[in-house]
Structure formats: structure tokens, C-alpha cells
């Protein structure tokens with residue numbers, strides 16, 4: 001058996017096409033959506049993610065505003081840049097690229113973001129609304145990776161209600177909010193949120209109808225761990241040096257041999273990454289639409 005590929009590139013392209021119409025409508029009504037990014041330091045991975053976000057914006061007709069601070073920027077510099085993004089009229093939503101260089105208090109910085117401009121859904125108010133809104137329609141932005149994972153499963157008609165979802169990793173941007181999202185009314189999954197202290201990870205994963213691996217441990221999830229037919233989403237990514245060529249390579253959290261056991265598999269790269277970017281655009285469009293109301 002070979003798993004059906006959950007194609008994040010194709011799905012993100014479809015979403016971007018849908019967004020274009022909504023962006024044209026916004027512009028026709030005098031609202032120009034604009035995404036701001038704040039990047040601190042010169043980590044090559046972060047630089048390339050941010051560059052990708054600006055390319056995506058250009059593709060769909062969202063303006064983008066970029067603030068790059070040097071690695072030596074102080075926390076006062078970061079706070080000042082956040083204040084500028086909060087007040088900039090042309091910025092309808094923005095993100096602070098994580099991780100910040102060592103020495104900055106990330107949570108303190110996230111709290112300074114205007115919740116109405118929080119394109120990542122990582123401000124405590126918006127995370128709180130995700131908790132409070134467990135039973136109703138959410139008007140607040142969802143964190144982009146969890147939203148992208150659910151959107152991809154839905155577009156491929158993978159059943160979620162009543163299914164066992166095993167999430168590996170409890171980080172702020174993926175695992176923690178994903179557990180909250182999957183257990184909301186309407187999605188109604190049963191979630192097991194695992195982490196580095198989980199006693200028997202293979203046994204937990206084996207119960208999963210849907211498995212989301214978001215830890216950044218190369219090829220952690222083995223085919224013997226996976227329930228036959230399960231949907232497996234590979235989210236974590238690690239840059240590794242290829243021993244033969246010496247070149248940098250991206251490696252996901254899922255052993256490629258899982259494709260022989262799983263029913264659906266999202267590759268990495270080419271799976272959840274592009275969906276994350278598409279959902280960021282969707283958050284910007286949604287918040288701009290709310291301004292019209």
C-alpha cells in the first residue's frame with residue numbers, strides 16, 4: 001500500500017486562488033490588506049521563511065511591509081518595532097518571526113502585538129479566545145499551522161469527528177493550539193497530546209487515526225508505530241547535512257517508510273509548510289474583512 005499524498009503545494013494554490021477574489025472585493029471597497037513581518041537577526045531559515053511570506057503576498061495582491069532588525073537589536077528596539085507595526089495604517093496584520101534571538105522574552109513580545117493585527121493568532125487574547133470559543137464560531141485568528149493541518153484534512157475528506165488524534169509535540173505554534181482546535185465542537189476529535197516525557201510514544205501513536213508529528217526529531221515516527229490506514233502529517237523539520245554531498249537538506253519527523261502503512265501522508269517539505277503560509281494569508285484577509293463590517 002502506498003499512502004495518498006496530502007499535497008500542501010496544490011492545496012495552498014487552491015486556497016490562494018480563492019483568496020484572490022476576496023482580496024479584489026476588499027480593494028474594491030477601499031480596504032487594502034497589508035501583511036507586516038518583523039524579523040530579528042540573520043538566521044538563514046527564518047530569513048527564507050519571511051522571504052516566502054512576502055512572495056506569497058505579492059502573488060495574491062496583499063501588500064507587504066518588512067521590518068528587519070540586526071541580531072544585535074535590543075528588546076527596546078523590538079518593542080519599538082512592534083509599536084510601529086501596531087500603529088502603521090497600511091499594516092492590517094503582522095507577524096513577529098519566531099524564534100527571536102536569545103535574550104529576548106518571546107512571550108512578552110507577543111503580548112505587545114495588537115490582538116486585532118495578530119496574523120499568527122499567538123497573542124494571549126487570541127489563544128484565550130481559542131480556549132473560550134471551544135463551543136462557538138471563532139472571530140479571532142487561529143495559529144496558522146494548526147489551521148493549515150485541519151484545512152488540509154478537510155479538503156482531502158479525512159474524517160475527524162470521533163477519531164483519535166495523536167499530536168507529538170506541545171509547542172506554542174503547533175502542538176498546544178492544535179489540541180485545542182481538534183477538540184472544538186464541530187471537529188470533535190479525541191486528542192492525545194504527547195511530548196518528550198511521554199512514557200510509551202510508539203504505543204500512543206499506534207492508537208492514532210490521525211498522527212501529527214511536530215517535534216523536529218528527524219524520522220522519529222517509524223512504520224511499526226503507525227496504525228494501518230492512519231493519516232500522518234509530518235510537520236517538524238530539521239536541516240541536516242547530507243553525509244555524501246555535504247549539502248544542507250530538510251528532513252521531516254516521519255520516516256519515509258511510513259508511506260507503506262499510512263492511508264494519507266503529508267510530505268515534508270511540500271505538505272503542511274505551504275499550508276501554514278496559505279493560512280497566514282487567510283488570516284490577513286479575514287481581519288481586513290472584519291474591518292469592513
Ligand SMILES: Nc1nc(=O)c2c([nH]1)NC[C@@H]1CN(c3ccc(C(=O)N[C@@H](CCC(=O)O)C(=O)O)cc3)C=[N+]21
Pocket residue numbers: 048049052095096097098099120144145173250268269270271272273274275276277
Ligand atoms: N511567528 C511565526 N509564525 C510562524 O508561522 C512561524 C514562525 N514564527 N517561525 C518558524 C515557523 C516555521 N514556519 C514555516 C512556514 C512555512 C514553511 C514552508 O513553506 N516550508 C516549505 C519548504 C521551505 C524551505 O525549503 O525551507 C515546505 O514545507 O514545503 C516552513 C515552516 C512558520 N513558522
